Amino acid sequence: MHNHSHGHNHADHFDTHNRAFAIAVFLNLAFVLIEAFYGVLAGSLALLADAGHNLSDVLGLVMAWAASWLAGRKTTDRNTYGLKKTTILAALFNALFLIAAVGGIAWEAIRRFNDPASVAGLTVIVVAGIGVLINGATMLLFIKGQEGDLNIRGAFMHMASDTLVSVGVVIAGAVIMVTGVRWIDPLVSLLIAVVIFIGTWRLLKDSVSLAVDAVPKGINPTDVYEYLQSLPGVESAHHLHIWALSTTENALTVHLIKPESGDDDRVIEQATQMLNHDFNIQHVTIQWERAASGCPNTSGC
Numbered sequence: 001m002h003n004h005s006h007g008h009n010h011a012d013h014f015d016t017h018n019r020a021f022a023i024a025v026f027l028n029l030a031f032v033l034i035e036a037f038y039g040v041l042a043g044s045l046a047l048l049a050d051a052g053h054n055l056s057d058v059l060g061l062v063m064a065w066a067a068s069w070l071a072g073r074k075t076t077d078r079n080t081y082g083l084k085k086t087t088i089l090a091a092l093f094n095a096l097f098l099i100a101a102v103g104g105i106a107w108e109a110i111r112r113f114n115d116p117a118s119v120a121g122l123t124v125i126v127v128a129g130i131g132v133l134i135n136g137a138t139m140l141l142f143i144k145g146q147e148g149d150l151n152i153r154g155a156f157m158h159m160a161s162d163t164l165v166s167v168g169v170v171i172a173g174a175v176i177m178v179t180g181v182r183w184i185d186p187l188v189s190l191l192i193a194v195v196i197f198i199g200t201w202r203l204l205k206d207s208v209s210l211a212v213d214a215v216p217k218g219i220n221p222t223d224v225y226e227y228l229q230s231l232p233g234v235e236s237a238h239h240l241h242i243w244a245l246s247t248t249e250n251a252l253t254v255h256l257i258k259p260e261s262g263d264d265d266r267v268i269e270q271a272t273q274m275l276n277h278d279f280n281i282q283h284v285t286i287q288w289e290r291a292a293s294g295c296p297n298t299s300g301c
Contacts, residue, residue: 020141021065024155028058031134035127042123044173045112049105049189050131050165056101057158060094064155071151071246084246087151088210091247094154095204102193102200109189124173131166135159150210150247154203161199165192213243216250219279224252227274231267233258236292242281251283259290 032054039047067090070083139159142152172188175181206217215221221242228237239255252275258264268286275281 018065018069021061021068021155024138024141024159025058025061025065027134027138028054028061031131032058035131038123038127042127044124045108045185045189047124047127047169049108049192050128050162050169052101052104054131054135054162056097057162060090060097060158061155063090063093064151066090067151071248081245084249085244087149087247088207088244091150091154091203092207092211094158095200095207098158098196098200099204102197105189105196106193109186109193112186112189113183122173122177124176125170128166128169128173132163132170135162135166139163150203150206152247154207157199157203161195165195168192168195210244210247215242216244216280219250219281224275224279224281227278228254228256228271231256231258231271233260233263233267235259239287245283249283250279250281251285252281253285253287255287255289257289257292261288261290264288 032051035047035051035054039045039051064087067086070086073082075082136159139156139162142156142159168188168191172184175184210216219242221240224242225237225240228234228240235257237254237256239253241254242250242252245251258267268284271286272284275284
């Protein structure tokens with residue numbers, strides 16, 4: 001006997017971010033073009049490195065936007081959960097794009113140490129200053145939704161790190177103007193690479209974890225198991241599985257041994273509400289068993 005219930009529709013959650021993504025993509029693409037042009041003009045690797053990083057961010061934002069849109073589409077006979085998991089894939093690919101960008105920036109910076117180029121410090125300051133404003137404004141677009149959505153958090157982290165990086169480039173331009181030391185430019189590029197890598201590592205770990213259907217971060221399976229065993233009339237629980245359907249929705253399946261069937265519906269309603277409220281699990285499937293099936297009494301069975 002199978003019983004299935006789930007929480008509210010999350011399409012509205014994804015739709016609320018469409019405008020933020022559109023504004024972010026437009027602003028950042030415009031800035032990439034400005035930064036690349038003046039990076040070449042000023043001979044600044046720091047500006048060119050940041051432009052390359054920002055271009056990967058634009059691609060990442062487009063991917064996150066597409067995934068957010070797809071996650072809100074209706075289910076079909078073949079895609080019975082819809083396309084919610086595209087948000088996890090987008091977060092994963094975003095992390096991989098950023099790590100690839102780190103490698104390219106670090107390689108070019110190391111090469112430049114041996115042959116530092118002349119850099120127009122004032123141009124670097126002005127262009128990077130524009131970046132502080134654009135990246136900071138874009139970051140604010142995602143600050144509200146990033147706490148509960150890994151896909152949105154990926155976009156937020158990109159913009160937050162970009163803001164800090166642009167501040168660093170402004171400082172580098174100022175130091176170059178005052179001291180004339182050319183190796184400051186590749187040094188800042190290496191620091192940019194380190195900042196990007198540190199910010200990306202957690203995103204990569206979390207997205208890989210969700211992609212392989214590990215228990216989502218923030219959900220303690222032991223607590224869930226103990227709660228299920230405490231339900232009225234339930235003697236034990238097994239075959240407990242918890243995984244992410246998307247970066248915002250989680251699912252659970254479990255077998256519960258409950259000899260008496262009279263209040264099954266009431267217990268399912270209680271379990272569904274509490275799992276949603278206390279553990280952020282929206283899709284719950286419970287299979288009743290009237291007698292022990294020989295499965296060990298553990299959550300991992």
